[in-house]
Amino acid sequence: MATIGDVAREAGVSRSTVSSVLTGRKYVTPETRARIEAAIAKLEYSVNTGARALATAKTMTFGIVVRFHEAEFSPALATYLVALSDAARERGYAVMLLTEADGAEAVRRAISGRQVDGLILLNVVEGDPRLEPIGQSGFPSVLVGMPEDTRGVDAVDLDFGSAATMLVDHVAAAGHREAMFVRWPDELYKGGSTYATRFERSAYRRAAERGLRLVPVPVPVGPEQVRATLRTVLQDPAKPRTLLIHNDAAVAMLPFVLGDLGLEVPADRSVVSLHSAELARLYVLSYTAVESESTAVAQAAVELLCRRLAAPDSPVQRQLVTPHLEEKSSVAPLA
Amino acid sequence: MATIGDVAREAGVSRSTVSSVLTGRKYVTPETRARIEAAIAKLEYSVNTGARALATAKTMTFGIVVRFHEAEFSPALATYLVALSDAARERGYAVMLLTEADGAEAVRRAISGRQVDGLILLNVVEGDPRLEPIGQSGFPSVLVGMPEDTRGVDAVDLDFGSAATMLVDHVAAAGHREAMFVRWPDELYKGGSTYATRFERSAYRRAAERGLRLVPVPVPVGPEQVRATLRTVLQDPAKPRTLLIHNDAAVAMLPFVLGDLGLEVPADRSVVSLHSAELARLYVLSYTAVESESTAVAQAAVELLCRRLAAPDSPVQRQLVTPHLEEKSSVAPLA
């Protein structure tokens, strides 16, 4: 492979001059620039990224820290990764995948190995152990997910609060006065302010404002449990016939259970939900839903990280991406 | 951050000696080694990966080339990525994500930028444009997916042939004499020998051997089309009541259509399928199936690539990972 020296020789200039046209940080006369560019083309030269990184102390690489095998139930993960990589490349950054089971360790190694200029932590939860080494080191990072205390690190997430508001509004506007709130298992709400809590709080607040009665239905983990729970509540005549769902597993299972029971949407039951676009595509779901905007979130994350790199001392950002409602007429108009 | 020079000074030795203990390629007396290790611990020194890469001309990084936004219907992609990253790390390699829309361009840039020692191409199909720049350069690579002509590049894939055989055997052993072969759209079989063709060929061959009549049902692309096609064939009394499925979209949709028609498995219809474990988990599918073994495939890919790096001139490998059948009693015994 040709080096900058080969190009310099070929063009009859010094290596510094070649470097000047490579980086574009210095004026070079059009003639010598042309000669250099011809040499580059002729030799098929391409800069050695590693050498440049060593000289500039910038790797132009971001690390994406994936949580311990979360792929288990996360059809959106691949979308996030691709979206992050695309957004990074657009800004001149490559992307490294860090999947170590011990997330905190992955972060520490990434920082000390100096392989990346910044870190993107995916799916951050309250009390996430990966925050520890980042907070300590002050390493440029961005969180995808919004814990109460971001430890002085920029963070971006879907605005779960307004997602809840939108769904409640949609149901209320159709004239419904009560709905089941099909939600995550109780444990998820214990760990402080997670996205689940934010969704829940807004849902109840808005429901109160709109005169909608919310009947909570916590759904346990596991396919059979999900199925059984849904079966039970859907057959209970005392339960509302409208479902407001914030639980991917429940949404995915719902069509099966409805099928089992011979129930139709929206004739027999009305359904609105918050779930990822990937889930909808995979399951061919046709419920009115708030999409989780993974691409927008990914782009915002990269943007925040670039901004942080450019201005290390700028104030910490907490950015919420506003979702939008996708209508699928799964709510019967009652008004 | 401490450098090797700091460590050397702290330990009272030369940088070469520190390097010797770092690389482990030279004997160092236990005493000086201990001193050096103490210095490393004290200074929290960690080798600068980039500098080492420049000196050794080895980046210890693999690039994973993802095809143009295949995430669209690929719940398995994330699993592959995580499995590849894990397998690579186990062997001392980091992993870079290359998602450029133009796959061939991504390959070219990765090679010329010297950011990676080897490339892993995901989801390779017949006539894949990414093969071109690899074949030309002879850059160490491995394909996940098995085109007829791998252009002299190592490749690994699920053994679709034996997958088909296993499914046919399973159905035939239960006494079935005919089955619908629910497959991909015809176009997919045109492009030469893809995984679909390999599956198909083996299915027919084995079916002939076992006296099973196979009725092909090509399923067009798109949720509505899939649904309509399944509806039609499931209602056609002339069609076999046994389904051998090799089409993720059809498998995913099947429970819905069966529900619509009030059909039960295995009472009314028998079903076997080839689909990814992720799909099964997402959809809570309960059909006897051959799993796509993404983790085993990922591990084999990394292994092949490492072997290639170690022995550049070793013979080209084509490795097929044998799948295994997961029983879910979705086939009614007729014998």
Place this chain on the structure above:
DNA sequence: CTGAAAGCGCTTACAG
């Protein structure tokens, strides 16, 4: 067994 020196391929002040 340890160290001085050269080199990996770049960039960046600093002269001219």
Place this chain on the structure above:
DNA sequence: CTGAAAGCGCTTACAG
């Protein structure tokens, strides 16, 4: 506007 020199943090023959 261009070039010579030093330096980024490592490793690796080569002496001793």
